[in-house]
Structure formats: structure tokens, C-alpha cells
Amino acid sequence: MLTPLLSRRTFADLAAWNGADHRDALAAFRRSAARFLAGAVDPGSLGIEPGAFLPAAEAARTASPDTARDFFETHFQPALLSPAEPGSRGFLTGYYEPEVEAALVPDARFRFPLYRPPADLVKVDDATRPEGLDAYFRFARQNEDGRLDEYPDRGQIEAGHLAGQGLEIAWLDSPVDAFFIHIQGSARLRLSDGRRLRVTYAAKTGHPFTAIGRILVEEGELTLAEADMDGIRTWLAAHPTRVRSLLDRNRSFIFFREAVVEDESLGPVAAAKVPLTPMASIAVDRLLHTFGTPIFIDAPSLVLGEAPFQRLMIAQDTGSAILGPARADIFVGSGEAAGRLAGRVRHPGDFTLLLPTALHERLGR
Structure with missing residues (x-):
């Protein structure tokens, strides 16, 4: 059963969606797609069933980076994820x-x-x-x-x-x-x-x-x-x-x-058994979330790269301090500069999950 913490939204409700660059998120999701297709993803207690991702996972194999936005709009619909504590906001850190x-x-x-x-x-x-x-x-x-x-x-x-x-x-x-x-x-x-x-x-x-x-x-x-x-x-x-x-x-x-360091541009293979993509992979509470879920994070007070942080991320890791539904740790990258950047991320943000269309229809509100 889907968690009552989720409520229906449309892409038109996401003010920053159209202006965001979704190519890195598509590349990260493609890495998780193989896990979905192999039946190797366990569901979290939010009720997001891995099997619902199969059509998107299959389509991701051949999706072009230039059509990343169309890909996500075709296979998913947004749902706002509320924090467990009423009246609070989600929270972001970096690693x-x-x-x-x-x-x-x-x-x-x-x-x-x-x-x-x-x-x-x-x-x-x-x-x-x-x-x-x-x-x-x-x-x-x-x-x-x-x-x-x-x-x-x-x-x-x-x-x-x-x-x-x-x-x-x-x-x-x-x-x-x-x-x-x-x-x-x-x-x-x-x-x-x-x-x-x-x-x-x-x-x-x-x-x-x-x-x-x-x-x-x-x-x-x-x-x-x-x-x-x-x-x-x-x-x-x-x-x-x-x-x-x-x-x-x-x-x-x-x-x-x-x-071994196989690809200098990617991070380590993490909890979801796929390499992390800088600025497109996040760590989440693995007991709640289903790895591979796309999550659009809107954190206007967090400025990275001279722009407010409004990006589509993929849940691909976890951490001992990452607890609760609207809580995420952004994988920033590797090396000293990434460390300086990650160390100053402690910001509120809103979490909108992209649910496969079949799951989104079950929300009923």
C-alpha cells in the first residue's frame, strides 16, 4: 500500500521542472534500470513497488539524453512526499x-x-x-x-x-x-x-x-x-x-x-549496487525508499554552481544518518573540491517523487 505521505501533483506544479537539466538523472536512472529488469530491487515501506518501474527501465536502455525530459514525463507522474512530522520540510546534506x-x-x-x-x-x-x-x-x-x-x-x-x-x-x-x-x-x-x-x-x-x-x-x-x-x-x-x-x-x-577506479567521472558502487553519478545520485533511508526512484528536489536556498538546487535525482545509496522519508544526502563527487562543497550542504527542500504512472493512479487524490 502506498504511503499517505504521498499526494498527487502534475509536472505543471513543479515550477522549476521545465528549466532543469535532466540528462544526468537519465544516465543515473539507466544504471538502476538493469537492477529493475533483473528483479534485484527490494521495495521500501513507502509502498513503491519495483515491478512498476519495468516499462521505464526497458525504455531507458535506448532513451536519448536529448529527450531526457520527455522520457520522465512519458513514464512517470509526480507525487509530493511530505515529511513524517507535519508542518516540517525535507532536509538535505551532501557527501x-x-x-x-x-x-x-x-x-x-x-x-x-x-x-x-x-x-x-x-x-x-x-x-x-x-x-x-x-x-x-x-x-x-x-x-x-x-x-x-x-x-x-x-x-x-x-x-x-x-x-x-x-x-x-x-x-x-x-x-x-x-x-x-x-x-x-x-x-x-x-x-x-x-x-x-x-x-x-x-x-x-x-x-x-x-x-x-x-x-x-x-x-x-x-x-x-x-x-x-x-x-x-x-x-x-x-x-x-x-x-x-x-x-x-x-x-x-x-x-x-x-x-578499482574504472570510470573517473563516476563515484563508487553504492548500496543500490550501481556507481554513483555526481549531482544526480542521492542517499535515502533504505527502509522507506525503493532504490532507483527518481526524486525531484527543490531547495532554492541551496546554491550550487551559482544556481538554486532544483534537480532530478535518483535514489541509489543510503547512510546511517539518513533517516525519514523527506531526507537525502546528495552525492557531490570525488576529491577535495567536492568535499568542500558537500560540507556546506545543510538545507531544507521539497521532495517530489516521480512514480510510474500505474502507481500514481492509485493515489486517487
């Missing part, structure tokens, strides 16, 4: 793929590892989750006797819990860089021999995510306006003796897998 120097062997400079998943880390669900393990956890530690319990958190891992297991993928020269790669979920690593390695999310301990920027604001170290990525990094650089204790307050810890 990116960091690019940093790294080494495959530790030395005096490169001392801070990124890890592969350990062998005793296992996925859990409602059927396998042991009594006493919070329902939030999707991963647990499997003990030698088969029992499952909470995996050690960031502080315990950084104190040496995984030492000697050979799980290190690469080593960085900054614990802050490693931490922010955990937050972003991926990175491009520049090795000393000229090679480039990509690491992407593989698993996590399961502990809830805690935003260290929020901690710094609550404790009076930064104002809300100062607590963007640049402000947090500046604070960390000015308080080196407090870095470790602050980072460890985010108990969530991420494990990675290796991947």
Missing part, C-alpha cells in the same frame, strides 16, 4: 568520495589503517537477532560457541581489538582522514607508486552513528553555523590531544572492500 594519499605497508608516516570486515562479523535480521541485541543492529559478533552479541565499537577497535588479524587494506597518515572516510563510506587512495585504489563500504559494527559536529555544538565548542566539515576539521587540528576521545564517541565503525 563525497575523499581522495587521500595512502600506503599498503605501514611506516612512520602511514600508521592509521582502513580495515576489511573481520571473520567474526555477521549480518543479523529479525529472525537471527539474539534477545537483548537492539533492533537497530544489522551486524553482530559471532563467538566461538556460535552465540551472537554486540561487536566491539570504534574505541575498542582503535585500541587494538583487530590487531594482528591482517585485515588492513591500506594505511593513512591521519586519523581524521580515516574517520571522515568512514563518514563518507568510500575513498580513492593514491599510492606512492602511482596506482589508485578505491575502497568502498563493506560492513559496519552496527552501533548507531553519532555526529561529532552535533557534540561540538551541544558542548559549546562550535556554533551551528561553524559545524560544517571545514569547521570540524579546523577544531580537530587545533585540539590534537582531544581528537581520539571525540572520534571514539561515534561508536559506529565501518569496514571496507577494495575496488
Whole structure:
């Protein structure tokens, strides 16, 4: 059943629709189309059925970028998505793929590892989750006797819990860089021999995510306006003796897998199992949304590229802090410039989902 948070709209209701460039969104949707056609997309609890996307997915294979707007208007109809809290608006943040120097062997400079998943880390669900393990956890530690319990958190891992297991993928020269790669979920690593390695999310301990920027604001170290990525990094650089204790307050810890950088223009393969498209892919709450859904975001107070952010995006990723229906994280791109841009995105916006016509007709209002 479709969520009551959706209400009918027409393309004429979207004031910025006609003037927007939909070519990147079409390219991103085409990447998700293969997943729809393979029957490899799970529905979220908003009730948007993956099977309804099949006609659009088939047509996307041959759709021309020059007719992107016509493509979406032919196969979809808009529906406004209201936030779960009445009277509120949707909210946007940004994320990116960091690019940093790294080494495959530790030395005096490169001392801070990124890890592969350990062998005793296992996925859990409602059927396998042991009594006493919070329902939030999707991963647990499997003990030698088969029992499952909470995996050690960031502080315990950084104190040496995984030492000697050979799980290190690469080593960085900054614990802050490693931490922010955990937050972003991926990175491009520049090795000393000229090679480039990509690491992407593989698993996590399961502990809830805690935003260290929020901690710094609550404790009076930064104002809300100062607590963007640049402000947090500046604070960390000015308080080196407090870095470790602050980072460890985010108990969530991420494990990675290796991947090659196949296309410099695209981001990593993310939760929807397709490469992210800069400025066309968003992370959403995966328990609510169906990956591959086009979402038109109207956020006039967010100015990127000297224009208000009014763009069609495709839901292709998720994140621990991305919770609720009208909540999205914009994938900005890769590298330092993308990081500066992503770090200042904290803006309200309106979310209009493009529903396959057959689903849109069910709204009845």
C-alpha cells in the first residue's frame, strides 16, 4: 500500500521542472534500470513497488539524453512526499568520495589503517537477532560457541581489538582522514607508486552513528553555523590531544572492500549496487525508499554552481544518518573540491517523487 505521505501533483506544479537539466538523472536512472529488469530491487515501506518501474527501465536502455525530459514525463507522474512530522520540510546534506594519499605497508608516516570486515562479523535480521541485541543492529559478533552479541565499537577497535588479524587494506597518515572516510563510506587512495585504489563500504559494527559536529555544538565548542566539515576539521587540528576521545564517541565503525577506479567521472558502487553519478545520485533511508526512484528536489536556498538546487535525482545509496522519508544526502563527487562543497550542504527542500504512472493512479487524490 502506498504511503499517505504521498499526494498527487502534475509536472505543471513543479515550477522549476521545465528549466532543469535532466540528462544526468537519465544516465543515473539507466544504471538502476538493469537492477529493475533483473528483479534485484527490494521495495521500501513507502509502498513503491519495483515491478512498476519495468516499462521505464526497458525504455531507458535506448532513451536519448536529448529527450531526457520527455522520457520522465512519458513514464512517470509526480507525487509530493511530505515529511513524517507535519508542518516540517525535507532536509538535505551532501557527501563525497575523499581522495587521500595512502600506503599498503605501514611506516612512520602511514600508521592509521582502513580495515576489511573481520571473520567474526555477521549480518543479523529479525529472525537471527539474539534477545537483548537492539533492533537497530544489522551486524553482530559471532563467538566461538556460535552465540551472537554486540561487536566491539570504534574505541575498542582503535585500541587494538583487530590487531594482528591482517585485515588492513591500506594505511593513512591521519586519523581524521580515516574517520571522515568512514563518514563518507568510500575513498580513492593514491599510492606512492602511482596506482589508485578505491575502497568502498563493506560492513559496519552496527552501533548507531553519532555526529561529532552535533557534540561540538551541544558542548559549546562550535556554533551551528561553524559545524560544517571545514569547521570540524579546523577544531580537530587545533585540539590534537582531544581528537581520539571525540572520534571514539561515534561508536559506529565501518569496514571496507577494495575496488578499482574504472570510470573517473563516476563515484563508487553504492548500496543500490550501481556507481554513483555526481549531482544526480542521492542517499535515502533504505527502509522507506525503493532504490532507483527518481526524486525531484527543490531547495532554492541551496546554491550550487551559482544556481538554486532544483534537480532530478535518483535514489541509489543510503547512510546511517539518513533517516525519514523527506531526507537525502546528495552525492557531490570525488576529491577535495567536492568535499568542500558537500560540507556546506545543510538545507531544507521539497521532495517530489516521480512514480510510474500505474502507481500514481492509485493515489486517487
